[in-house]
Amino acid sequence: GSYHLGQILADRFAGVWMSAGAWWEADFRAFHGTPVYIQHGRLDCSPRREYWGGHSAPRRHHWCGVDFARAADALMTRDGVEHVYDEHNGGHSLSFPEAKASMRRFFAWTMDKRRDPYAKKVALVTPCGTKHPDVEAVRRTRWLELVEAAEGEIGVDAIVLHGPPVARTEEDLLNQRHTLAKRYWDGSRIVAENLGENRFAVKSENVKRFAIYLSPEMGDLTKPFTVDLGDGRSLTVRAVPVSGDPDYTARLDVSAMCGDVL
Numbered sequence: 001g002s003y004h005l006g007q008i009l010a011d012r013f014a015g016v017w018m019s020a021g022a023w024w025e026a027d028f029r030a031f032h033g034t035p036v037y038i039q040h041g042r043l044d045c046s047p048r049r050e051y052w053g054g055h056s057a058p059r060r061h062h063w064c065g066v067d068f069a070r071a072a073d074a075l076m077t078r079d080g081v082e083h084v085y086d087e088h089n090g091g092h093s094l095s096f097p098e099a100k101a102s103m104r105r106f107f108a109w110t111m112d113k114r115r116d117p118y119a120k121k122v123a124l125v126t127p128c129g130t131k132h133p134d135v136e137a138v139r140r141t142r143w144l145e146l147v148e149a150a151e152g153e154i155g156v157d158a159i160v161l162h163g164p165p166v167a168r169t170e171e172d173l174l175n176q177r178h179t180l181a182k183r184y185w186d187g188s189r190i191v192a193e194n195l196g197e198n199r200f201a202v203k204s205e206n207v208k209r210f211a212i213y214l215s216p217e218m219g220d221l222t223k224p225f226t227v228d229l230g231d232g233r234s235l236t237v238r239a240v241p242v243s244g245d246p247d248y249t250a251r252l253d254v255s256a257m258c259g260d261v262l
Contacts, residue, residue, distance in 0.1 A: 001021065002016055002017060002018045002019075002021055003018055003021050003022065003023035003026065003068075003072070003130060004023065004129045004130050005129070006018070006030075006031065006034075006036070007026060007027070007028070007030040007031065007125070007128045007129050007130075008030075008128050008129050008136050008138060010030055010031050010032075010033065010034040010141065011033070011034070011117070011122075011141045011142040012115070013034050013115065014034075014110075014113040014114050014115040014116075015034060015035045015036065015037060015109075015110060015113040016031065016034055016035075016036050016037070017037050017039065017106060018036065018037065018038045018039065018040075018069070018072070019039045019040070019094070020039070020040055020041060020044055020064045020069075020092050021040075021064055021068060021069075022062070022063065022064045022065075022068045023068055023072065023130045023159065024130045024131055024158060024159060025130050025131050025135075025156050025157065025158045025183045026072075026075075026129070026130050026156060026157055026158075027123070027125045027128070027154075027156045027157065027189070028072065028075050028076050028079060028081050028157070029079050029081065029123035029125065029191060030123055030124075030125045030128055030141070031076070031081050031082075031083075032080075032081060032119065032121045032122050032123045032191075033116060033119025033120075033121060033122050033142060034082075034116075034119075035082045035083060035084075035113060036076065036081065036082065036083035036084070037083070037084045037086065037106050037109055037110075038069050038072055038073055038076075038083060038084065038085050038086065039069075039086045039088070039099075039102050039103075039106060040066045040068070040069035040070075040086075040087050040088075041066065041087075041088055041089070041090040041091045041092055041096065041098070041099060042066055042087055042088065042089050042090075043089065043090060043091045043173075044059065044064060044065055044066050044091055044092045045059040045060070045061055045063075045064075045065045045066070045092075045167045045173060045176065046059075046091050046167065046173060059092060059166075059167065060165055060166050061161055061163065061164070061165050061166065061167065061176045062161055062165060064092065065161070065176060066087065067159070067161065067176065067177065067178040068159065068178075069085070069087065070087070070178070071159045071178055071180060073085040074180075075157050075180070080121075084109060086102050086105060086106070088101065088102040090102075117142055117143070117215075117247040117248075118142075118143070118194075118215060118217045118218055118247075119142060120193060120194050121191075121192070121193045121194075122141060122142045122143060122144050122191075122192055122193075123141075123144075123189070123190065123191045123192070124138060124140070124141045124144040124145075124146055124188075124189065124190045124192075124210075125138065125154070125156075125187070125188075125189050126138040126139065126146060126149075126187055126188055126189075127185065127187050135185070142213075142247075143212055143213040143214065143218070143247075143248060144190055144192055144210065144211075144212065144213075145210060145211040145212075145213065145251075146188055146190065146207060146210055147208075147209040147210055147211055147253070148207075148208040148209040148210075149188045149206055149207060149208065150188070150206045150207060150208050150257075151186070151206065152186070152188075152205065152206035153184040153185060153186055153187070153206075154184070154185065154187045154188065154189045154205050154206065155182045155183070155184050156182070156183050156184075156185070157180060157181075157182065157183075158180065158181045158182060158183040159178050159179075159180060159181075160178060160179050160180070160181050161176070161177075161178050162176070162177050162178065162179065163175040163176040163177055164176060187206065188204070188205060188206040188207050189204065189205045189206070189207075190202060190203070190204045190205075190207055190210055191203045191204075192212065194218055194219075196219075197219075198219045198220055198223055198224065198225045198226065199225065199226045199227075199228070200212060200225065200226070200227045200228065200252075201228045201230075202227055202228065202229055202230070202254070202256070203229075203230055204229070204256045207256045208255070208256060208257050209253070209254065209255055209256065209257075210254050210256060211251045211252060211253055211254065212225075212227070212251060212252040212254065213242070213245065213247070213248035213250070213251045214239050214248055214249065214250040214251060214252065215247060215248050215249055215250075216249070221239045221249070221250050224236050224237060224238050225237050225238070225239065225252055227252065227254050229256060235254060235255070237252040237253070237254060238252075239251065239252055240252075240253070
C-alpha cells in the first residue's frame with residue numbers, strides 16, 4: 001500500500017513508512033521532497049519452523065519478499081531519493097525482536113519530520129504508482145502542475161522475481177532473487193529543482209505546458225524567474241498571483257515546447 005499510495009500522495013506526507021511491502025512498477029522520484037523509511041525482515045518468506053511457532057508456513061515470494069525492499073533501496077539510491085534502508089534479521093511479523101528494534105529506530109526517525117511544501121526538488125509522474133492496483137493520473141504535486149500533456153510514453157522501473165514462487169526449504173529461499181527492468185506506458189513526467197535566486201531547472205517528457213507554484217519562501221515574487229528547460233533553452237517568466245491555495249500565493253505559467261519569454 002505505501003509503495004503505491006506513497007507515490008501518488010507523497011506531497012501530503014511528512015514521511016512514508018514502507019514495511020514488508022511489495023511493488024511492481026514505479027518511478028521512485030515521485031518521493032522527492034518526502035523522506036522514506038524502508039523496513040523489511042531478511043527472513044520474510046523464510047520456511048523456518050521456528051519463525052512460525054513451530055509450524056511450517058512458507059510464504060509466497062510474490063507477496064512481500066525482501067527483494068522488493070532491496071530493489072527499492074537500489075533505485076532510490078540511484079535517483080537521489082532521501083531514504084533510510086533498515087533490513088533486520090526477523091521475519092514478516094512485527095512481533096520479532098529484531099522487528100521491534102527496527103520499529104524503535106523508525107519512531108526515532110519520525111520525530112523531526114514535518115511536511116515540506118517548499119521542497120527544493122520535486123517530480124511529477126503521471127500516471128503514478130504501481131500497476132497492482134491500477135496506476136492513477138496525477139495532475140499536481142506540491143508546486144508542480146501539469147497543465148497540458150503531449151502524447152508519448154515514459155519509462156518506469158520494474159521488478160522481476162526469479163526462483164521458486166514459494167520457499168519451502170532454505171535452498172528455495174536462497175534461490176529467490178530479482179532483476180530490474182523497464183516498462184513503458186503512456187504518460188508525462190516533470191522533474192524540477194529550485195536552484196535559488198529565482199531560478200528553476202526543469203526536465204520534462206511529453207509535456208506542453210506546466211505551472212510552478214510559488215511562495216515568498218521560494219524566491220522574490222516581485223522579480224522575474226528564469227526556468228532552464230535543458231538543451232540550452234530557458235524562459236524568463238513573471239509570477240502571477242493566485243488565491244485560495246493554502247501553501248502558495250503565485251505561479252509561473254511555462255511552455256515546455258519553446259524558449260520564448262512568456
